[in-house]
Amino acid sequence: xxxxxxxxxxxxxxxxxxxxxxxxxxxxxxxxxxxxxxxxxxxxxxxxxxxxxxxxxxxxxxxxxxxxxxxxxxxxxxxxxxxxxxxxxxxxxxxxxxxxxxxxxxxxxxxxxxxxxxxxxxxxxxxxxxxxxxxxxxxxxxxxxxxxxxxxxxxxxxxxxxxxxxxxxxxxxxxxxxxxxxxxxxxxxxxxxxxxxxxxxxxxxxxxxxxxxxxxxxxxxxxxxxxxxxxxxxxxxxxxxxxxxxxxxxxxxxxxxxxxxxxxxxxxxxxxxxxxxxxxxxxxxxxxxxxxxxxxxxxxxxxxxxxxxxxxxxxxxxxxxxxx
Numbered sequence: 001x002x003x004x005x006x007x008x009x010x011x012x013x014x015x016x017x018x019x020x021x022x023x024x025x026x027x028x029x030x031x032x033x034x035x036x037x038x039x040x041x042x043x044x045x046x047x048x049x050x051x052x053x054x055x056x057x058x059x060x061x062x063x064x065x066x067x068x069x070x071x072x073x074x075x076x077x078x079x080x081x082x083x084x085x086x087x088x089x090x091x092x093x094x095x096x097x098x099x100x101x102x103x104x105x106x107x108x109x110x111x112x113x114x115x116x117x118x119x120x121x122x123x124x125x126x127x128x129x130x131x132x133x134x135x136x137x138x139x140x141x142x143x144x145x146x147x148x149x150x151x152x153x154x155x156x157x158x159x160x161x162x163x164x165x166x167x168x169x170x171x172x173x174x175x176x177x178x179x180x181x182x183x184x185x186x187x188x189x190x191x192x193x194x195x196x197x198x199x200x201x202x203x204x205x206x207x208x209x210x211x212x213x214x215x216x217x218x219x220x221x222x223x224x225x226x227x228x229x230x231x232x233x234x235x236x237x238x239x240x241x242x243x244x245x246x247x248x249x250x251x252x253x254x255x256x257x258x259x260x261x262x263x264x265x266x267x268x269x270x271x272x273x274x275x276x277x278x279x280x281x282x283x284x285x286x287x288x289x290x291x292x293x294x295x296x297x298x299x300x301x302x303x304x305x306x307x308x309x310x311x312x313x314x315x316x317x318x319x320x321x322x323x324x
Contacts, residue, residue: 049169053138055176056095056131057169059145061162063117064128067151068198068324069094074132077166080141090145093133098196099126101246115248121154122208122280124247128162131193133178134171144168154208198323200290202298204268205245205283206318213278214315217308218271221282223320225298226264230291237261239292242268245283253277257284265301275308279316285323297322 051057059074061067076088101124102108114125130147144166153161181191204221227235242259244250253276259268268284270277286298298320305315 050172051134051169052172052174052176053134053136053140054178056133056179059130059132059147059167061097061128061130061147061149062153062160063121063123063126064149064162065121065123065152065154066203066321066323067097067128067149069097070324071151072097072130072147072149074130075146076134076138076143076169077146078139078141078143080139080143083139083141086139087146088135088138090132090135093135095131095133096193096196097128097130098198100129101126104246109248110251117154118208118247118249118280119213120208121152122205123283124245134176136175138171140171140173142168142170199285199287200292200324201243201285201287202294202320202322203283203285204300204318204320206279206316208280213280214305215275216272216277216279216305216313216315217275217310218269218306219277219279219282219315220270220304220306221268221284221318222301222303223266223268223286223298224264224301225266225286226295227288228293228295229289235288235292239289240266241285241287242266243285243287244270245281245285247281249276249278249281253281255281279305282318294322 072094073089073091074094076090078084078086078088102114104110108114109125117123117125146166148163153163181193182188183191202223202225204223227240229235229239240261242257244255244257249255253272254274255270255272255277257268257270259266261267266286270282270284272281282303288294300318300320303315303318305313307313
């Protein structure tokens, strides 16, 4: 059994652990430790952490913003004496990178250290999860993953980057097989992990400052976004979704979001009836179908901040980025 280190942003790896006739799936291990990953800033815990060549494993990469298969690499490095330092590039074996959240009514979401992730990162309290298949030629024994990403990993003063943290795993003898995540729906159906990847979107967000947040009654963001459907026509409003970023503070601020569109301009209205809207709660995603496209990179036309009395006040200028 290998040890698992859970850093402030919850970096750990889950494989499959076999002892005699006992077999514990990596999914069980994953859910057993995700509480620690989301609420413990620093923790060291021993868990089953082993898999065979060919098996599917998962890695909790921390609360990373904009992490995709196009900006992330994964390598396995052997720690065994006979193969020490040998590297195996598993980047092409990544099946999906997605996010997970705890139950939004749980203490892990509402009152744990997860509430500190948004001020340190500028986004919700999620865990970025990498799902990948181990290569068939990977050597048996102890080793670790080296993961690099150009995505934003949060304020380095309070959050540990996955790019700086090796993730341990033990490779067991034998040859495993990739998990197709089958489920029952009028028969056995293989899970389509591609449905878990981030959608085609543009994200509006304020940068985290790591300190006290400015508080407002409402925030209005206007984005210029010319959008065409798969046939080259203007995308109708009904095919556009504006998805707010979920954060633990939302329940306390009673955050509400609405939006409207005039021509190529999309106005996003975010309010807090109790006047407790922080600047980082202005984050939202403009999501469009996969076959649609932004004809030019979206830009922020204006942003207006209001206090609880409806008066205009000063506030920061957010950024906008496209995913993927």
